[in-house]
Amino acid sequence: KRACSRIAPFLPPGLCDSTEMTDRETWATRIGFILASVGSAVGLGNIWRFPYQTAEFGGAAFLLVYLVAVLVIGVPAILGEFVIGRRADISAISAFDALDRPGWRIVGALGVFGGFWTLSYYSVVGGWVFRYIGASATGSYLESPGAYFISVSAGPEAVAFHGAFMLVTVGIVAFGIRGGIEKATKVMVPSIVLLLVGLAAYAFTLSGAEAGYQYFLSPDIDLLLSNYQTVVPAAVGQALFSLSLGFAVMITYASYIDDDENLFIDGGVIALTNTFIGITAGLVVFPLLAVQGGGYGEAGPGAIFVSIPTALSEVPFGTAVGFVFFLIVAVAALSSAISLLEVVVSYLVDSYGFERRRTSVLLGGIVFALGVPSATETAWLEWFDAIGVNLLLPLAVLLTVVFVGWVLADDAVEEVRRGADGFDALGPIWLWSIRSIVFLAVLGTVALSVFELTGAPL
Numbered sequence: 454k455r456a457c458s459r460i461a462p463f464l465p466p467g468l469c470d471s472t473e474m475t476d477r478e479t480w481a482t483r484i485g486f487i488l489a490s491v492g493s494a495v496g497l498g499n500i501w502r503f504p505y506q507t508a509e510f511g512g513a514a515f516l517l518v519y520l521v522a523v524l525v526i527g528v529p530a531i532l533g534e535f536v537i538g539r540r541a542d543i544s545a546i547s548a549f550d551a552l553d554r555p556g557w558r559i560v561g562a563l564g565v566f567g568g569f570w571t572l573s574y575y576s577v578v579g580g581w582v583f584r585y586i587g588a589s590a591t592g593s594y595l596e597s598p599g600a601y602f603i604s605v606s607a608g609p610e611a612v613a614f615h616g617a618f619m620l621v622t623v624g625i626v627a628f629g630i631r632g633g634i635e636k637a638t639k640v641m642v643p644s645i646v647l648l649l650v651g652l653a654a655y656a657f658t659l660s661g662a663e664a665g666y667q668y669f670l671s672p673d674i675d676l677l678l679s680n681y682q683t684v685v686p687a688a689v690g691q692a693l694f695s696l697s698l699g700f701a702v703m704i705t706y707a708s709y710i711d712d713d714e715n716l717f718i719d720g721g722v723i724a725l726t727n728t729f730i731g732i733t734a735g736l737v738v739f740p741l742l743a744v745q746g747g748g749y750g751e752a753g754p755g756a757i758f759v760s761i762p763t764a765l766s767e768v769p770f771g772t773a774v775g776f777v778f779f780l781i782v783a784v785a786a787l788s789s790a791i792s793l794l795e796v797v798v799s800y801l802v803d804s805y806g807f808e809r810r811r812t813s814v815l816l817g818g819i820v821f822a823l824g825v826p827s828a829t830e831t832a833w834l835e836w837f838d839a840i841g842v843n844l845l846l847p848l849a850v851l852l853t854v855v856f857v858g859w860v861l862a863d864d865a866v867e868e869v870r871r872g873a874d875g876f877d878a879l880g881p882i883w884l885w886s887i888r889s890i891v892f893l894a895v896l897g898t899v900a901l902s903v904f905e906l907t908g909a910p911l
């Protein structure tokens with residue numbers, strides 16, 4: 454069913470010359486799959502969103518709830534996506550056909566659409582980061598960080614940097630699973646870990662850092678108990694976003710693995726590494742914020758782009774530290790962006806026989822156009838973010854959870870056990886957790902988001 458050839462006359466030449474349908478790729482190694490998934494998980498969510506969410510919701514108390522949410526909600530949910538992807542052996546939307554439940558294609562479609570949507574403004578923020586790498590080298594943001602951010606975050610130059618970020622993303626995805634994503638993330642993820650640990654060690658030497666650790670690491674339980682209605686959904690949302698759930702990334706990535714892998718171990722390692730990197734990012738950001746003395750609560754998208762440069766003007770080696778910091782953020786953002794683009798590319802390649810390279814370029818161009826409003830006006834970016842992360846994401850996760858928990862049900866248990874000898878007992882426990890804790894927590898998050906977005910009183 455090469456639908457592509459049927460509409461070929463209306464498409465740019467060569468778009469349908471694919472061989473991937475008959476000869477589908479797989480990851481070269483198991484560690485390659487794990488690193489690619491970690492690369493997807495670790496991104497702006499860890500280094501940009503996580504610290505400012507933590508700051509907004511009261512520091513260590515938020516961290517505590519986030520850790521619990523990763524363990525009891527994030528890990529079962531990521532296994533759910535792995536099960537769909539590996540059993541179907543095909544990307545997001547068609548996976549539901551392959552599992553004989555074509556009516557559920559809408560879940561895959563929602564994920565693909567959500568990922569496309571999210572990538573459009575994610576790339577704008579990625580463009581800011583590119584810009585800040587250069588600005589670190591010249592020190593141009595040190596004079597007055599707030600004014601600098603306002604001058605570069607929106608407008609023609611922001612559009613250009615957003616374009617540059619998409620160009621690199623397309624460049625990696627065009628080379629496919631082994632030659633592009635796996636190769637790139639094999640270098641990217643270890644670099645992120647090394648550099649970030651280095652910066653955390655540096656931050657440890659700063660005078661005044663203790664206040665930052667205190668804020669980040671010792672939870673104020675009273676604060677948590679009195680604010681749980683806002684803290685808990687925010688932490689659950691952050692856990693889902695951080696593990697790249699909902700937008701079919703993990704379905705797609707798992708469709709390229711072999712049947713003999715132990716999914717429990719893979720999921721656990723990915724969640725653990727992602728959490729470790731998130732915490733390490735906090736150990737860099739919070740001491741810097743403490744030194745800068747301007748408080749932790751500078752909320753919104755500008756958070757690290759204003760507070761970090763403010764701190765950098767006051768610490769030893771500020772320029773070099775800034776350069777490394779924004780370099781890490783850029784690499785992390787890219788390794789996530791490629792996963793979002795891969796979901797859509799693989800759908801067209803797998804299901805319609807599109808040729809990968811040309812498809813990557815074409816879709817990258819469309820995502821670029823969709824992101825232009827966000828690069829022109831920051832209010833648009835916040836709107837895209839609110840719809841993407843607060844609505845589309847939990848909704849897609851909810852539908853996925855229902856599909857795995859009640860539609861696949863016993864088949865899901867069979868699949869999760871495949872290749873996991875010795876872990877048999879975990880299968881039914883996992884299904885039970887999907888049907889209870891995970892389902893309720895995600896349902897609650899969706900409900901709260903809908904109330905919040907529609908302004909209905911609760």
Ligand code: TRP
Pocket residue numbers: 493494495496497498499568693694695696697698699700701702789790792793846
């Ligand atoms: N997890 C990434 C981050 O923390 C962002 C991301 C990449 C993502 N792919 C995703 C989020 C899919 C949700 C769904 O920055």
